[in-house]
Amino acid sequence: MALMQIAEPGQSGAPHERRLAIGIDLGTTHSLVATVRSAIPETIPDAEGRVLLPSVVHYAADGRVAVGYEARAAAVEDPHNTIASVKRFMGRGAADVGRLAGHLPFEIVPGDGMVRIRTVAGDKSPVEVSAEILKVLKERAVAALGEEPQGAVITVPAYFDDAQRQATKDAAALAGLPVLRLLAEPTAAAVAYGLDKNSRGLYAVFDLGGGTFDFSLLRLQQGVFEVLATAGDAALGGDDMDHAIAEHLLAEFPDYAGDAGFRRQSLQLARGLKERLSEADMASAQLVLPTGESRSWTLQRRDLENWIQPILQKTLTPCRRALRDAGVERSAIDGVVLVGGATRVPLLQRMVAEFFGREPLTDIDPDRVVALGAAIQADALVGNQREDLLLMDVLPLSLGLETMGGLVEKIIPRNTPIPVSRAQEFTTFKDGQTAMSIHVLQGERDRVEDNRSLARFTLRGIPPMVAGQARIRVTFQVDADGLLAVSAEETSTGVRAEVQVKPSYGLDDAAITQMLQDALQHAADDVEHRRLAEARVEGERAREALATAMAADAALLSESERQAIEAARVDLERALAGTDADAITAATEALEKAAEVLVERRMNQAVRSAMAGHSIDEWKN
Amino acid sequence: MAVLHCSQCGAEYAPCSVLCPACGALLPFDPSCSLFAVLGLGESYDLDGTDLRTRAVELQRRLHPDRFAQAPASLQRRSLEWSTRINEAAAVLGDPLRRADYLFARRYGRSALSEAQGSIRDPELLMRQMELREQLEAISEARDQAALDALRRQIAEDEQRLQQQVAQNLAVVEGGNEALAGALQEWQYLRKLRAELDRSEESWDFA
Incomplete structure (x- = not known):
């Protein structure tokens, strides 16, 4: 085995004392994992060299779960069991996603709390689906790093509310991934952007991802990234452009508009057209009708821009709001950073440039920039030397309590720096009242029903008193992840009632326990999966080493030796295409054995060339 | 110690x-x-x-x-x-307003702002606030950007004036706390009005 390895410069096994941590961008359309090695942040590719993992999960009837490209390939064949854009459902109830229902090829299960998605393998919560994506990214990192990372920083849209953040944390727990910190995506981008300790000033980050829009204003000073204000739209993104294009396409083929497979195909074609029209003025797509006929559909950039303009226009309102909250004029901004694949759209770049009166920065791949920033933060959090880096974030949406008349009283306004704690006093309104119901909400609107309900609980054991005499102090504590804890206490008598709060849309402990048990039952599968992944890495390493050696020195072999190696290589390719770890390992070993003669001759040749110009006699003594 | x-x-x-x-x-x-x-x-x-x-x-x-x-x-x-x-x-x-109220609370043992929510006792002040509010409603109705900008400037000037008044009052060791509390409440009222003005302007974006 070791014989086959040809060391590359700089890769020789320096003992790493660094602690390894990873950054994960869990995106609506794509997810990525990155890490910091040798002080340089880098995204980790899969075995095929692909960095982006499509955030798509396919559930098969036999319980097999496919994630990424494989799942995306299954989408057209089996749209009902293929879940894409699951991030849009994180921490969301049925009422929130109603707007999307017509667009979805899969079925949403009605019910209370977080939505569930019906699949042939059972109803799945968005948390479970996201956990599948996280598991694949974690395995990818383990394979590349050769060990378990100490933890992960997972990015969330800055505009994610408490339920959505909690759901993201739950997904990580389910994937067996310790979360070091949830980090706002725009902040991560700012960190990656080399807006490092040398930069200072005001920066705006404009992040249009697949399904979410975030806008953040940051002040930078000697490695401290201070978020001044953030605003956004948790249901606005590149997907909306795809849907707009797909709707026009479907309108041309009204007979098939109801066919789930055709809808899915239209969406994929729409995404491709949008991407190509970022470069070209005109693009065509080939589509296959459910009847089997194929058709061509051509789109001009001009038409595309007319359709998506109203969508892009919506991004400017949050920009204005954040500027106002921060008390910052557009002209005071020193740089505008674009993040997210959707910002490649030329119309968007023109709009942003016009709004801010300056050309935006686009040097780092907008797809990778968030994961890279998360990796840098993760590296700092596990204690590798980055003493100068500090990220200070804000609460994205106001927190409040329900008061009389169905109104919300704000306790902590949006864009307050976190961590933050705030207390408010309430009193009883009836004589002898011994309990008080507390309803926690998040959002900017005045009426309860227009805001997100985070939790309801009852404070009991209040000593009976005259109305208005009790002093009930409700304390909100938001930690550095932006997650909320609420406690309540009757202060006039010193009676304290401890209250545990669970977000209404989060998972309760029982649900998490159940899922963890399910996960344990599948642990055997996971072990097998790990063995397979490791065998594949070894097999591919052998295959590549052979390709390098053959490219350089195939001439050293006789025809029969070459054929023997070729036969072993074909066997290995076949094994790699399958899922039998033992077969892959056996084929890898067989190839290495067949290639020994090549390795030996290459060594001899290397020795000879080192000795070239010297006679053998010189070396004898 | x-x-x-x-x-x-x-x-x-x-x-x-x-x-x-x-x-x-x-x-x-x-x-x-x-x-x-x-x-x-x-x-x-x-x-x-x-x-x-x-x-x-x-x-x-x-x-x-x-x-x-x-x-x-x-x-x-x-x-x-x-x-x-x-x-x-x-x-x-x-925040100059919250800093003033914090000092007020340190001095007099209570916040001037938290107990005054929504209620203004000074009739003259009340009249003035009602006028401003009516002005804002008229502007919102008409979507008059120039008038809105003018009102925003006027609020800023009033806040400036109150800040000076509060600073002078706090500089005196034994000041009358009623005048100071009144100024703080008026100031808070202007802040709320400014927030409403911002919200009104923001809602125009959706038109």
Whole structure:
């Protein structure tokens, strides 16, 4: 085995004392994992060299779960069991996603709390689906790093509310991934952007991802990234452009508009057209009708821009709001950073440039920039030397309590720096009242029903008193992840009632326990999966080493030796295409054995060339 | 006064210190310390906003929960408490209205703002506020950007005037607290009006 390895410069096994941590961008359309090695942040590719993992999960009837490209390939064949854009459902109830229902090829299960998605393998919560994506990214990192990372920083849209953040944390727990910190995506981008300790000033980050829009204003000073204000739209993104294009396409083929497979195909074609029209003025797509006929559909950039303009226009309102909250004029901004694949759209770049009166920065791949920033933060959090880096974030949406008349009283306004704690006093309104119901909400609107309900609980054991005499102090504590804890206490008598709060849309402990048990039952599968992944890495390493050696020195072999190696290589390719770890390992070993003669001759040749110009006699003594 | 010693290095430290002056260790959280004291500032209305921000950021740089991500739970808790407190100090003291009310509360034992919610007792002030509100409603109705900008400027001038009045009042050691409370309440009212004006303007975007 070791014989086959040809060391590359700089890769020789320096003992790493660094602690390894990873950054994960869990995106609506794509997810990525990155890490910091040798002080340089880098995204980790899969075995095929692909960095982006499509955030798509396919559930098969036999319980097999496919994630990424494989799942995306299954989408057209089996749209009902293929879940894409699951991030849009994180921490969301049925009422929130109603707007999307017509667009979805899969079925949403009605019910209370977080939505569930019906699949042939059972109803799945968005948390479970996201956990599948996280598991694949974690395995990818383990394979590349050769060990378990100490933890992960997972990015969330800055505009994610408490339920959505909690759901993201739950997904990580389910994937067996310790979360070091949830980090706002725009902040991560700012960190990656080399807006490092040398930069200072005001920066705006404009992040249009697949399904979410975030806008953040940051002040930078000697490695401290201070978020001044953030605003956004948790249901606005590149997907909306795809849907707009797909709707026009479907309108041309009204007979098939109801066919789930055709809808899915239209969406994929729409995404491709949008991407190509970022470069070209005109693009065509080939589509296959459910009847089997194929058709061509051509789109001009001009038409595309007319359709998506109203969508892009919506991004400017949050920009204005954040500027106002921060008390910052557009002209005071020193740089505008674009993040997210959707910002490649030329119309968007023109709009942003016009709004801010300056050309935006686009040097780092907008797809990778968030994961890279998360990796840098993760590296700092596990204690590798980055003493100068500090990220200070804000609460994205106001927190409040329900008061009389169905109104919300704000306790902590949006864009307050976190961590933050705030207390408010309430009193009883009836004589002898011994309990008080507390309803926690998040959002900017005045009426309860227009805001997100985070939790309801009852404070009991209040000593009976005259109305208005009790002093009930409700304390909100938001930690550095932006997650909320609420406690309540009757202060006039010193009676304290401890209250545990669970977000209404989060998972309760029982649900998490159940899922963890399910996960344990599948642990055997996971072990097998790990063995397979490791065998594949070894097999591919052998295959590549052979390709390098053959490219350089195939001439050293006789025809029969070459054929023997070729036969072993074909066997290995076949094994790699399958899922039998033992077969892959056996084929890898067989190839290495067949290639020994090549390795030996290459060594001899290397020795000879080192000795070239010297006679053998010189070396004898 | 009790003498305090750092549990890490044994060095003596002053009350309300956040970090040990000798070894830099994070000291136990003391909730009784004033917002001025935690930032190492004297208690005064007159302060330099840039200096305040720098002090808060420098402290956060060393005690923020991210610095204790790998630390024992007790230290993490201490870090969260201090970090929360420093944020509060920066927010309250960095805002001229909230800073004034904080000083008012330190002096008179109650906030001038929290108990006044929605109720103005001074009839003259009440009339003036009602006029402003009617003005805003008319502007919103007409979507008159020029008038809105003019009203915003006027509110800013009024806030400026109140800030000077409050600063003078707080500079006097024995001031009449009713006048000061009234000024603070008027100021808060203008703030609310300004927020409504912003919201109204924002709603035009959706038209």
